[in-house]
Amino acid sequence: MTKQEFRKRIENGPLILDGATGTMLQKAGMPIGVCPEEWILENKEVMVKLQQDYVAAGSDIVYAPTFTANRIKLEEYGLEDNIVKMNEELVALSKEAVGDKALVAGDITMTGLQLYPIGDFMFDELVEVYKEQASILAKAGVDLFVVETMMSLQECRAAVLAIQEVCDLPIMVSLTYNEDGRTLYGTDPATATVVLQSLGIDAIGINCSTGPEEMITPVVKMTEYATIPVFAKPNAGLPELEDGVTVYKTTPEEFAAVGKKLVEAGAAILGGCCGTTPEHIRALKEAVTGMPVKEPLKVPRRVLASERKLVEIKLDGNFMVIGERINPTGKKKLQAELKEGSLNMVRSMAVEQEENGAAILDINMGMNGIDEKEMMKKVIYEVTSTVDCPLCIDSSHVDIIEEALRIYPGRALINSISLEKEKFEKLLPIAKRYGAMFILLPLSDEGLPKDSAEKHEIIRTILAEAIRIGMSKEDIIVDGLVATIGADPEAARACFETFSYCKNELELPTVCGLSNISFGLPERIYVNTAFLTMSVANGLTMAIANPSQELLMNAAFASDLLLHKEESDIRYIERMNFLSEKYAGMERQMVPTQKTAKKAESAGDTTTSVEHSSVFEAVLKGNKSIILDEVKKCLDAGEKPGEIINQHLIPAINEVGVLFDKQKYFLPQLISSANTMKQAIEYLEPMLAGDDSGKEMPTLVIATVEGDIHDIGKNLVVLMLKNYGYRVIDLGKDVPADLIVDTAIKEGAALIGLSALMTTTMMRMKDVVELAKEKGCTSKIIVGGAAITPSFADEIGADGYSKDAADCVKLVEKLLA
Structure with a gap:
């Protein structure tokens, strides 16, 4: 399908996507901890039936079950050598299920690895990982691509560039946002829209994250900048615990009613994520059929963007x-x-x-x-x-x-x-x-x-x-090409003419290098300032x-x-x-x-603070290259290792936590500061044995629960807690309940920390809580992760909930006080 054909299909009303795959497969018997793609290929009839039901309910596009069938994810199950066969067979399965009644989208998602400079994986390495899967999917005959449930804008860019380098098929991209309206890495919906549509994708959206009502505001924000269709694929509400089972209580009728609001807000494509069923899709289709679709912007806004901020010109x-x-x-x-x-x-x-x-x-x-x-x-x-x-x-x-x-x-x-x-x-x-x-x-x-x-x-x-x-x-800003007034007396007036011409006749913004105008003159700042004010008046x-x-x-x-x-x-x-x-x-x-x-x-090429030490500032700014030199200066001045930790490092990382809470810092800065502090702690640790100010800290056991292979948040929690001096045993990801509890008992852990990203694995936390009681484990148990809420923590009997790594440190301190 061409990009033009994709856009044309939306003109007659909203396109309907499919609903949940993971939660539906679990209902059909898929166990926790298996490779989903492998299980699907061993139980093909389940997948075929599910997608046939979605098409019968009104889905115009279904996602081929290739969600985590990239090399990085398959390596975790030892299946990386089967990548070609698995992707080909999964696409064939979907094509068999839908026939000519719906389109099949090649489904791609995050790898779980952190890109440099936060992690060690380089951008072009990630592009190659995605190119491998995208090439297989394109040859297998998908009609378009969807890059979904993304948390990192940079990872989205890698996937998009990879797809574009192997084919010309339409690309849809959807990210998942936290309650604060930003991704884990600090990107908001408007910024994601600007960056990804500038790369040439064909639809921008949001999926998972929340129920449909909560997606209205982000959809509106996207449409304010979107020159391409916007889509939404919400959960059937937030998951709740009922009789020991995770359930989604938003009914098909309630889901469909909010679906209409999403179309009115600007969504041209709709579907369902976790907890949605063919009944939800059927009700959605009936509710929005015939509704007019809001057209994207015909004239793009002039916007530049970093990963976390828009600047409109x-x-x-x-x-x-x-x-x-x-x-x-x-x-x-x-x-x-x-x-x-x-x-x-x-x-x-x-x-x-x-x-x-x-x-x-x-x-x-x-x-x-x-x-x-x-x-x-x-x-x-x-x-x-x-x-x-x-x-x-x-x-x-x-x-x-x-x-x-x-x-x-x-x-x-x-x-x-x-x-x-x-x-x-x-x-x-x-x-x-x-x-x-x-x-x-x-x-x-x-x-x-x-x-x-x-x-x-x-x-x-x-x-x-x-x-x-x-x-x-x-896309264009014109340079006024400033000449030197000392050599050309008309230089300034020529620039004023260009500024005015570009603004009033071509409707183009302008820029210039101010200092060129005064080259060779004394006290240049006055000439530059006068030129600036006159230029602004002429349209600069x-x-x-x-x-x-x-x-x-x-x-x-x-x-x-x-x-x-x-x-x-x-x-x-x-x-x-x-x-x-x-x-x-x-x-x-x-x-x-x-x-x-x-x-x-x-x-003055640098700014200094009179209020805080250089060690404090190095951690606050995440300056890894100078932290050890600054720590050594403190030691040379007679400060004890424990004093440096308690009076400089801990206050600094506390301030980072405050900035993180205020959304002035985001994940990259938090990780950078934490890693800077880690360097200092590792340098000081051997000296603490002979330092009276050092004290023995409690042992903590941290793990991502069984069936869940996401560990970005867990790794940051481990790093932060180690920085605060705790003895942390990191069991990694996809860890069975018995290993977690047995380790806590053996090590005399004061606390167990559990992480889960997916709604399909959060119930494994309850398993740990129940097993700990059964085995007489006295460790406090805290939980966190994208899918977890305070009410869920209460329902499963956990001792606490933390929303992020900075909050987790406060919670641990409170529980172990």
């Missing part, structure tokens, strides 16, 4: 700054650090620029003495783990820009694409391939345009080619500048205020409040001269 919006600092040109100290392989200054520059108001960060690694491509990749990994700003990829080499775009877990900006043959012919298709926006630089192989007319002609030429290859003008949208230059930034905020831009008054006041807090109790020079600006530049 509006023609009449507030002025924005692209932070220019992460560029070694003219920065000897940064060059020296990069040559040594250190990214301390890069990290500090990223944080400082974000704190000072940069909306986007430019990343340029062009210098001698390093491998620019490898350093660009390292810096992207480091910066995306440190701050939330989207990135602008800046290099004179096409291959470096392409490699950076491939691994970037968001929607980036390219700096830049000109009419020079190399960039024009190669970079435009790359921008399209990876869904990037780009800065249009009005240069050609002939060099600088001789006048405004030639400059505008180049702009129109590049714009026309971008549209021809399938991009839109909303953003500038590449140093956000630490307060005169420039304050002038930009004031310019927006005077032009009566949206919420500019509030933004100006907040800016002044920010500066007041920043300089509280300090003498501050409001208008720096060139001399003082240079002095500050040479002295």
Whole structure:
């Protein structure tokens, strides 16, 4: 099926997907702990009957049962060598079941491995894993692909790129979100929509997670940005425990009633996840048949995105700054650090620029003495783990820009694409391939345009080619090409003309490098600031500048205020409040001269805190490269190992937990800080034996329950608890109840921690609780995981529930106090 045919099928009303597979197979007798795909192939009639029932109920698309049939998952059962045969047979099974009455989607999901820099698995390795399965499924004859139940936006990107590299079939992608409206990695539905549709997928959605009512808000958020159909595949409510069995109490009629609301909210494709049955799908089909489908946006919004944040660029919006600092040109100290392989200054520059108001960060690694491509990749990994700003990829080499775009877990900006043959012919298709926006630089192989007319002609030429290859003008920001006023007295006025022309005639946003205008002049900051305010008045949208230059930034905020831009008054006041807090109790020079600006530049490439130690700051920022040096300084100053742990490390990780609770930090930052602390703890541990401040801590046994092979959350819990000094025995994943209880008794564990991601495995927690009572195990038992709720913990007799790793530490402390 072509992408056009897929879109056309939705025009006559909502498409209906199938319902639950896992919970239905368990009802039919599939035991916990087996490979689902292998069990299906051993019990083919069960799967055929189920999918026939879904088609009879009204499903237009059924998912082939290839959910975890990738090499990584099959290795856990020793079945990786059967990957081709299993996927082929599973697709054939679905095609036999539906005949010509429905489409068959090749079903792909997460591998369970953590990508670098959180884990050790590299992005292109993951792409290859997905390519292997996608290639088999495409050859087996699937009509389209669905990438579902995803928690990581970067893993979604890997799956999408893999599918696109083996075929042209339509791709649907759905993520699963926590109660806070974000994935485990901090991505919200709008951000996922922007990033994935820019890659060229054909429908974006949400599945599992919650019941149908709770999906209305995320669907609305997706439709605000979606240029493609939106879909929802909810559970039949949240699971509840009844007579020792997990049940879903949302009836088919209730499910269908909310299905209508989902269509009204903008969902063009609907189905069911855990707990739904053919009866739910039948009721849903009857309820929404004939309902008009909301059309996606015809004109895309100009949006860049990191993994955790959107930045929208509006023609009449507030002025924005692209932070220019992460560029070694003219920065000897940064060059020296990069040559040594250190990214301390890069990290500090990223944080400082974000704190000072940069909306986007430019990343340029062009210098001698390093491998620019490898350093660009390292810096992207480091910066995306440190701050939330989207990135602008800046290099004179096409291959470096392409490699950076491939691994970037968001929607980036390219700096830049000109009419020079190399960039024009190669970079435009790359921008399209990876869904990037780009800065249009009005240069050609002939060099600088001789006048405004030639400059505008180049702009129109590049714009026309971008549209021809399938991009839109909303993907483009035009560089005003600032010349030096000392050499060309008309330089500023020529830029004003370009800014105005792009905004008013072409409806394109503009950008420029401010400092070029004042090159060779004394006290350049005044020329730059005057140029900025006049440019903003003439339509300039953003500038590449140093956000630490307060005169420039304050002038930009004031310019927006005077032009009566949206919420500019509030933004100006907040800016002044920010500066007041920043300089509280300090003498501050409001208008720096060139001399003082240079002095500050040479002295301050990093920000320091007067309130916390360097050890505290290293953990807070997840700075693994300096933590041991800072710990050694504390030891040299006479501090005892136990004091360092209790007075620096523990307070720091507590603060990380607070930021995590406030949604200022997300999983990547939490893991980075925890790993930084782990390095310090491991270094200090051998010294604790002779340290009076050290004390023996309780033993804890942690495991993911039998049948569940997901361990991201469990691993983080283990890491955090070890950092707090507990003796933690990690039994791993898919652990039988008797092994958990026997280990707790043998080791004298004060507490057992149980994790489960899937609703189909959560009942194994009850098995552990009951077995512990039966064997007289006195360990406290706590539970957690995506499917678990406080009420479930109470129902099975657990001693406590934690929503995440940071919360788990507090719970353990409370229970063992």
